[in-house]
Amino acid sequence: MTIIYPRFAGRAAPVSAFCAVIFLTAGAEAAGPEFNRLNACADIATAFNTLKLPPTRCEAPADVIGHVIRGASDGQDPNVCFIRRPPTFLSEFNCIGYSYRQFRSLTCYRPAAASTLADFKRNYTSLYASSIAQYLNQASKCPGANGDTSRIIDTTFPPILTPAARPEFGFIAQYGESKPGTALVGHGFASTAPTVSDRGPQAIEYVHFATGAITGTTARTAIGDWSLDIDTASDLGSVFMRALKKQAGLNAYMADVSVDLRRAPRAPRLSKSPSVADSLAGLAVSIYEDEDFEEMSDEDFERQTGKSKNQLIEQVINSVPFGAPNFLAGRKLNIRLLLKTSGVPCTLGKRGALAGYLLHYDGAADVQVDFGNISFMTIGFGSCAAGSGRQYVRNLSKEITDSLLKKLGS
């Protein structure tokens, strides 16, 4: 507590016990977790050298966590490698390598006791804060570190682990000559998803090394009073596509646009009712309809997709990894589907079809500038997933994007 309340009109001044900051003795060597990874400078150098080498030999996942991670990518992601021989200093861990373009990571984990995590949290202030400060200080001094150490939060939790676990606490040290750095080391503890804890550990300890950055696909665009994040390969889109492919097993080509609707910082306040996302969805639907797409009724939707809208929404929500931030945060996801089965060459002889999926949700009520999101996926199936069908999908997606932006700017 840092504000001491003076007496107000005879009310007694509450004085917080928090002021009594305790000078601590390190307690990590008791039943609690050990903090000895981010300050193991030589081991870190070895791990970064390992990341420079071509992918090592991969093997099948060795445990339930590996199986859950493998299952999340439908067993098909060629960039994921369950490593046969982890570096010696991580011999008690299972390790997963990941590479995508210039990004490389090595993520290793081993079971931890849930009681260890609980003990740390319960006694953090009295037992661990001091040793953590020391730990981070040592970590910031390793050769190559850029001096910035911090805590692992949702957005810095290793993405590869999110199907199996979610962060509880952890620490991170950045490497490189710049700030933010070009590489990082993380060490933390996470609780496991029910799909893991039903058959395996309730918690894990993990160590994570990463170099290079995954280039984002989001562009921030200012339009009138709006500051929009436009993503042409959104997480929501890929989650949706994964759910769709899993369900239908169809050959498909998708142009995916997701627009995060945020007011510019100094824009006049705008009521959240009526919903801006709803209104934009209506505009997108009208453009699809101008192209002779037909919106599916709830009954047709179920007949076409094999699921009701609510079931599909549930599937999309369930496809979000256990440990990933919940983008909906209690908001309702709306879904609309339009189909076009004739009128372009790729649909001749029923060899292909086109679909427009619209997903949208409103802004969080307690976040002033947040007006939600609209995502639309224009998809070519069968013959429409190739050649002129692809071109049609891209052109239509661009036309809708331009129209939505024009409406927001007007």
Add this chain to the structure above:
Amino acid sequence: MRTFEIPNGIVIFQSCPGGQFHTLPDSTNPNRIFVRYPSQVRRGFLAPIAHELAHVVQIRRAGSLMALDPVNNHRRIELGADFLAGLAFNISLPQLDGDDFETSLFLVGSYVPQINDHGTPDDRTIAFRMGRFRAPPYSDLPLLESLDYFYDNHLPTIRRQGSTR
């Protein structure tokens, strides 16, 4: 003080033996605010002082401590002060890396919910680093507008994250 746009003469620093860092209005002078610090502290005082001066900004912004309604807005006030401390590091102390704040034992959060708590250690880190790195739109906003934007837009998301653990 300049970073926080606090005019001279408003803040009275007081060293208290065995005391703690805290901020309180002078009950005899509405234009004066005490920032007290423990006299035994020889180093690592920059981060907690930045945090306390942020409370001065908040009190002045609200008009009084009462107007801040600390009983009902405790976490909002504390995380707001962490955010402003981060801004101070960005604006006036860029040569420091912010670890002074994040590892300060004077600014330890708690994972155990308690009355008048300051947020979890993770919440405090997020709030501080939002100010520390001053990414858009904060890079385009002056101090007080930044604080308002933080309250209206980022604080709710921090509290949501914290509430899940």
